Amino acid sequence: MDLVSTLSGFVVGLIVGATGVGGGALMTPLLVLVMGVSPATAVGTDLLYASLTKAGGAWAHAQAGNVDWRAGALLAAGSVPAAATTLVALRVLPIGPEDYDQIVTATLSGALILTAAALLLKDRLRAIALRRPRVRSGARCRATTIAVGAVLGVLVTVSSVGAGALGVAALLFLYPGLVAARVVGTDIAHAVPLTLVAGLGHAAMGAVDWGLLGSLVLGSLPGVYLGAAVSRRLPERVLRTLLAAMLVLVGGKLIAA
Numbered sequence: 001m002d003l004v005s006t007l008s009g010f011v012v013g014l015i016v017g018a019t020g021v022g023g024g025a026l027m028t029p030l031l032v033l034v035m036g037v038s039p040a041t042a043v044g045t046d047l048l049y050a051s052l053t054k055a056g057g058a059w060a061h062a063q064a065g066n067v068d069w070r071a072g073a074l075l076a077a078g079s080v081p082a083a084a085t086t087l088v089a090l091r092v093l094p095i096g097p098e099d100y101d102q103i104v105t106a107t108l109s110g111a112l113i114l115t116a117a118a119l120l121l122k123d124r125l126r127a128i129a130l131r132r133p134r135v136r137s138g139a140r141c142r143a144t145t146i147a148v149g150a151v152l153g154v155l156v157t158v159s160s161v162g163a164g165a166l167g168v169a170a171l172l173f174l175y176p177g178l179v180a181a182r183v184v185g186t187d188i189a190h191a192v193p194l195t196l197v198a199g200l201g202h203a204a205m206g207a208v209d210w211g212l213l214g215s216l217v218l219g220s221l222p223g224v225y226l227g228a229a230v231s232r233r234l235p236e237r238v239l240r241t242l243l244a245a246m247l248v249l250v251g252g253k254l255i256a257a
Helices: 003-019 023-034 039-063 069-092 097-120 122-131 139-159 165-174 180-204 210-233 236-256
Strands: none
Touching: 003 023, 003 039, 003 210, 023 039, 023 097, 023 139, 039 097, 039 139, 039 180, 039 210, 069 139, 069 165, 069 180, 097 122, 097 139, 097 165, 097 236, 122 165, 139 165, 139 180, 165 180
16 A cells, blocks of 8 residues: 555545545545646546545434435436436547546636635525525425536536535535535435446546555545544634635646646
């Protein structure tokens, strides 16, 4: 196992455990900018990394009753088919390796900036959500949830970013009656099948570094545990602001690269 990769997994796991977000938004740029992994391989490897690490979180939230399975299923009804369709398009369209890397880099940059905005506006989004009517049923709500899931499916499949902070922001607007813990739990549970399907699709295209994946997972498990243990002692708003600023800088660097 590569010590640097394991340490990177630990650091990202620590941040995810402490803040609840930042997995794909941190790991993929780290692989590209620091470790020199190609954007396509970085995305594929991070997607499977996310599916493995989020599975444990989803199980824990489910045990605590913090998952709204109906909302999660509606998101997955849009995101999983969209992910599969995106994978087919990436495979059959005449896109060369260099063009594909440019597409991934551009999408990743945009997703990072959107994620940063979602982090900075989290409190405002929560306040707006609480003022909205608590509507959780009806054909319009179901259709909107599926459509939002489809957008997330495309974004996550191409960039590996978006299932965290953007998913939470979407749930806040679509289901304002959900308490914060159920918003987070539902978002994590929805991310598991999405990242698994997208990751396996990238693996089928040869865009996963399995040795690197093992090193990342080995480091992330204790990192997530430690981050969760100390999360209540850390100034969450300050951490969120610093993380958002870092994502904007990384997104800008990817655009300039």
